[in-house]
Amino acid sequence: MYMEKLSLAGRVAVVTGGGQGIGAACAGALGEAGATVVVAELLPERVEATVADLGQRGITAHGVALDVTHSADVDAAAAAIRAAHGRVDILVNNAGVAKSDVPAEETSDEHWRFHMDVNVDGLFWCCRAFGRIMLDQGGGAIVNIGSMSGLIVNKPQPQAFYNASKAAVHQLTRSLAAEWGARGVRVNSVAPTYIETPLTSFGIEENPEMYKVWLDMTPMGRVGQPDEVASAVHFLASDAASLITGAILTTDGGYTCW
Numbered sequence: 001m002y003m004e005k006l007s008l009a010g011r012v013a014v015v016t017g018g019g020q021g022i023g024a025a026c027a028g029a030l031g032e033a034g035a036t037v038v039v040a041e042l043l044p045e046r047v048e049a050t051v052a053d054l055g056q057r058g059i060t061a062h063g064v065a066l067d068v069t070h071s072a073d074v075d076a077a078a079a080a081i082r083a084a085h086g087r088v089d090i091l092v093n094n095a096g097v098a099k100s101d102v103p104a105e106e107t108s109d110e111h112w113r114f115h116m117d118v119n120v121d122g123l124f125w126c127c128r129a130f131g132r133i134m135l136d137q138g139g140g141a142i143v144n145i146g147s148m149s150g151l152i153v154n155k156p157q158p159q160a161f162y163n164a165s166k167a168a169v170h171q172l173t174r175s176l177a178a179e180w181g182a183r184g185v186r187v188n189s190v191a192p193t194y195i196e197t198p199l200t201s202f203g204i205e206e207n208p209e210m211y212k213v214w215l216d217m218t219p220m221g222r223v224g225q226p227d228e229v230a231s232a233v234h235f236l237a238s239d240a241a242s243l244i245t246g247a248i249l250t251t252d253g254g255y256t257c258w
Contacts, residue, residue: 019046031059068122177246219254
């Protein structure tokens with residue numbers, strides 16, 4: 001009975017930023033659990049490659065090129081996906097940016113705005129557009145990809161802009177969970193540690209001293225892998241998490257313990 005709750009058969013899942021890293025892993029995990037997956041990604045070539053890969057794995061997948069920073073485009077994409085599939089049961093808000101290692105006093109307006117446009121505004125546009133569909137159909141599950149950076153202050157790299165954007169994701173998650181809980185829509189967030197993706201290459205591949213600090217700060221002594229985040233997302237999106245809303249699930253190897 002419990003394992004049946006993890007099945008996503010018959011459901012439609014939208015994954016933003018689904019063309020690489022955590023997003024691609026989430027698309028695969030949800031698809032393997034039985035969902036029809038819609039990969040929403042900024043770059044068309046990534047959309048095509050990811051959809052093709054999912055198809056080769058026996059997953060029913062479709063794609064849409066989407067810039068989440070334009071609310072009108074998000075609304076149009078949501079309407080098109082609903083028209084094509086009849087419903088949207090799961091939204092994974094993974095689209096995000098991180099250009100870290102910039103001191104606060106050197107942060108330009110453009111750098112600040114870039115992170116807020118994608119990590120906060122874009123995420124809200126998606127919550128709003130797909131949340132309306134879920135509210136209209138009487139239920140759904142949203143999983144926002146936050147960060148442990150929304151809970152603590154990272155070191156050694158300065159990144160006030162990124163930390164602030166991810167803290168906003170967590171508070172938005174709680175706020176929407178409170179507003180929509182009685183109407184059948186659950187909203188949760190996952191707060192990962194450093195995950196081995198292109199976004200963390202500035203430390204893992206380019207700065208050995210920084211990377212060592214990251215590992216020393218983590219009780220498990222390693223960074224995470226995209227599929228480890230995807231497992232948490234799958235759980236929160238499934239009926240196994242039917243009583244969970246407004247939660248921030250840390251997947252950080254123990255980083256926030258210290």
